[in-house]
Amino acid sequence: MGFENPTPIQEQSIPTALTGKDLIGQAQTGTGKTTAFGVPMMENIDMDLSAIQGLVIAPTRELAIQVAEELNRIGQTKKIKTVPVYGGQDINRQIRALKNKPQLVAATPGRLLDHIRRKTIRLDNIKTVVLDEADEMLNMGFIEDIEAIMDSIPSEYQTLLFSATMPKRIQKLAEKFMKEPELIQVKSKELTVDNIEQYYVELKENQKFDVLCRMLDIESPDLAIIFGRTKKRVDELSEGLSKRGYFAEGIHGDIPQNKREHTIRRFKSGSTDILVATDVAARGLDISGVTHVYNFDLPQDPESYVHRIGRTGRAGKKGQAITFSTFRESEHLKAIERMTKRRMIKKNIPSYDEVVEGVQQAARDELIEMIDKGEAEKFTHAAEQLLENHHAVDVVAAALKLLAKEPDQTPVKLTEVAPLRGKRVRNDNKKRSNYRGGGGGRGRNDRNKGRGGRNNDRNKNSRGKNYNNKRS
Incomplete structure (x- = not known):
């Protein structure tokens, strides 16, 4: 497949997983973790058994598809088949694919539960379960679905859990379903900053769009991903950029799956050079050649920043991440810097x-x-x-x-999005940070229960739910 040296997560995970031990790997997408869990899964397959022997559970449709593609590449020589199963696709089409007796399934939680209830996926011979991007599944409200899936597996099995961050709810999930797991952590600097130059621009909300266009004109990125906080924001941004002559398209959870896949294919091929996305829609996208990531809006929580900027600086290449921050969001920016253990460099607003x-x-x-x-x-x-x-x-x-493309001055007006604020709250006489989105609070844990997987992977990120800030 062209691999010459293992990445840190592969080097540490593969030998441990091959022993059959449960494993927790702290690593983001782009560090090679699909191969880190894929190789041990392949080695564990009994080719004489015509049954599903491994599950990979992923938070989004795109990630489930990409994991299946990668596993099919890894398993090609041994003729190990992986079928992707996700919401938004005709379930009968998936049932037909499952009748071809794949050994592995890569699935989103809601649709996987549907198949389990229909008995079109049987769990009697499961040997390995992989929870990929567990923290994002937590944020999207899928944890109860995952618990239901794992509770319904009758046999003994190995669990491999991968997550960029380790909130307490993920740790509790590990305690419940894993047996003396080995923890493998890729250092924060290896996860986020080695090949990525990180900048921020301090500006007013109504300056953002013009400043973005100026930066795109100056930097001429080969491929760029722009993150907006809400679906409406993504729609307005992609339309505004198109008006000004940029080849831009948007993806979010309300866009039909076939259109999302078409947009991603066009971006991968270079037909579109700017992809505008919400956090969840872009989560897990493995696209080589992304040179720039623009955080048009700050993410709802610092952990999402790690995943956003991980879209660039992949496979040893250099990348740039530029974050727009309004003057009232300075505390939130500092929280991101504390988490990534790196100061962002301030960029001035470029002149005409x-x-x-x-x-x-x-x-x-x-x-x-x-x-x-x-x-x-x-x-x-x-x-x-x-x-x-x-x-x-x-x-x-x-x-x-x-x-030369003359700077386009076509007027574009975006709906204002309220800034994020860093707010201190007192709880049991102790102070702690609780970051809240100005456009709609983060909600308590119990509001999210049961919502995620039943709705087949709809994009929840724009609502600003965050289990990590649960109050006791």
Whole structure:
């Protein structure tokens, strides 16, 4: 498959998982954890047994699909098949795929429960259960569904749990369903910052869109993901960017699954170079070549920041993460810095002159690239004719003007989103931080119970639920 050296999570997880021990791996997407749990799962498969022997439970449809694709690549030589099972796709189509006797299933919790109840997925021969991105499943309200799934497995099985963060509810889940698990932690700096330059821009809410466009013009990212806090925000941002001539498309939980998959395919192929997304819709996306991540809105909780910026700086490549913060969100920004153990560098708002210079530089780079590739040779005769009557500098200047994209000033108005605030609350005579979204509070634990999986993976992130800030 082209692997030469294991990543830290692979190097530490594979030998432990091969022994059959339960394992907790603290690692985000992009560190190679699918292979870290995929290889031991493959080694544990009995090829003489025509039954499902392993489950991977993931929070989103996209992640379930990607995990299945990766496992099918890993298992290709041994002819081990993995079927993805998720909400939003015709269940009869999935039933037909399951009749082909796959050894592994990658599933979202709600749809997996549907299949278990229909007896189209039987759990009698399960040997390994993987909980992938457990903290996100917690945030989306899937924990009770996961407990129901694991309670219904009759046989002894190995559990591998992977999570970028370790809130108390995840630890309790591990205590309930895991037997003396070994904890493997990839250091925070390895998770978040090695290959990612992190910046922030302090600005007013109504400045954000114009500043974003200026930065896109100056930096000319190959592929960029822009995060908005709500579905409405994503819709308005993608429409506004398209109005100004950028190739941008949006994804969130209310967009039909087939359209989301089409948008992601276009982004992977480079047909679209800007993807605007909510946290959950972009969670687990494994897309190589993303050079920039823009946090147009701060995430509801510091943990989500880790997952957002993990979309860039992958596979040893460099990436940039730029976060927009209004003046009233400084405390929230500090909480993110405390968690990542790294200070963000302040970026100034770029001036119009800097944008013009950036556009001109991009045009120069495009010309040079064309010359280096030899793509201009068939225009040599036309160029010679031009130079007979015009000065060379004038000809090149005209070519640059044609290539250069003038900064677009088309008016775009976004609905304002209230800033996040860092607020101290007193509880049992002890102070602790409790970050709340200004546009709608984070709600208590009991409000979330039973919502997530039953609705087949709808995007809950924009509602701002966060179990980590539960009050006692």
